[in-house]
Amino acid sequence: MVFWKRKRAAAPARTLWLVKDDPEGSWWCNCPQGIVDAPMHDKQTWPTGGEGWLFTCIRCEKAFMFAKAVRIRPTLEELAERCTPRTEDVGSPDSLELRTDVLMAGPQDWLAVVRPHANGLVEGQRYVFFDGRVLPAVHGPVKFRGLWRNHDLPDLPHIAEDPGVHDVLNDPRYWAAEMGE
Ligand SMILES: [Zn+2]
Numbered sequence: 151m152v153f154w155k156r157k158r159a160a161a162p163a164r165t166l167w168l169v170k171d172d173p174e175g176s177w178w179c180n181c182p183q184g185i186v187d188a189p190m191h192d193k194q195t196w197p198t199g200g201e202g203w204l205f206t207c208i209r210c211e212k213a214f215m216f217a218k219a220v221r222i223r224p225t226l227e228e229l230a231e232r233c234t235p236r237t238e239d240v241g242s243p244d245s246l247e248l249r250t251d252v253l254m255a256g257p258q259d260w261l262a263v264v265r266p267h268a269n270g271l272v273e274g275q276r277y278v279f280f281d282g283r284v285l286p287a288v289h290g291p292v293k294f295r296g297l298w299r300n301h302d303l304p305d306l307p308h309i310a311e312d313p314g315v316h317d318v319l320n321d322p323r324y325w326a327a328e329m330g331e
Contacts, residue, residue, distance in 0.1 A: 162223070163221040163222055163223045164221055165221065165222050165223070165224060165225050165226055165268075166219055166220070166221055166268060166271050166273055167185065167186065167219070167220075167222055167226065167229070167264075167268055167271070168185070168186035168189075168205065168217035168218065168219055168220075168267075168271070168277060168284070169183055169184060169185055169186065169217060169218055169220050169222060170183075170184030170185075170186070170205070170207060170214050170216075170217055170218075171216040171217050171218035171276055172184075172214050172215075172216060177212070177213065177214035177215060178210075178212035178213055178214065179207040179210050179212040179213070179214050180210070180212075181207055181209050181210055183222070184207040184208075184209070184210070184212075184214065184217075185207065185208045185209070185222060185224075185229065186205045186206070186207070186208070186217050187205075187206045187207065187208045187211070187233055187236075188233065188236070188254065188260050188263040188264045189205060189206075189263070189264075189267060189279040189282075189284055190253075190263050190282065190297070191281075191282070191297060191298075192238070192251075192253060192297075196322075196325070197281065197298055197325050198319075198320050198321070198322050198325055199320070200213050200320075202279075202280070202281045202296075202297070202298060202319075202325065203215075203278070203279060203280050203281065203307075203308065203319045204279060205217050205278075205279050208229065208232065208233055215278060215308055216276055216277070216278060216287055216308075217276070217277050217278075217279075218274065218275070218276050218277070219271035219272060219273050219274065219275050219277065220273065220274070221273070226261060226264055226265065226268060227257065227261070229260070229264075230257035230258075230260040230261050230264070231257050233254070233260050234254050234255065234256050234257050234259065234260050235252055235254060235255050235256065236252070236253045236254040236259075236260070237250050237251060237252050237253065238250070238251045238253050239251075267284045270284070271284075272286075275287075278306065278308040278309075280292070280296065280301070280306070280307070280308070281296025281297050281298050281299070281301065282296045282297035282298075283296065285306060287306065287308060287309055288306065288309075289305055289306060289309060289310075290305065290306065291303065291304055291305070292305070292306050292307075298325055299325065299327060303315055303318065307319050
């Protein structure tokens with residue numbers, strides 16, 4: 151009797167997507183390969199705490215600031231299956247109960263967010279997430295309309311040396327400026 155040993159061919163790493171880039175180990179995700187979950191936030195979540203300017207790891211769901219565009223083995227479709235449905239517990243001010251919102255019901259929702267970002271990536275480039283955009287982590291003026299508000303800054307706040315620019319990330323007044331609050 152012959153037992154055929156199924157040989158598991160290693161899939162080539164060909165999907166260009168974002169993986170945690172944290173050589174100093176200064177962020178929370180400790181996964182060997184922290185693959186970035188679909189970078190988005192909604193208006194139910196206050197962006198100050200990092201929702202609007204940090205990446206999140208698919209596996210441990212912990213946050214980090216920098217990610218690098220590299221080739222990985224899983225396809226985007228496989229990651230989409232793994233990452234959906236994506237839900238979020240939202241507290242309401244007049245009730246102690248948490249409500250669970252469905253942010254992404256199925257893989258198509260995840261892919262709809264991820265594909266436009268993935269298509270614009272340059273292999274080896276370092277990126278940050280900022281209010282709906284995936285931006286190269288390079289110095290220079292930043293001007294765009296984000297999910298929360300318009301941004302018109304002299305430098306990318308994630309890497310800005312000017313504390314006045316850097317600190318907008320976790321400044322509630324900055325994020326609230328166009329929220330009428
Ligand atoms: Zn992780």
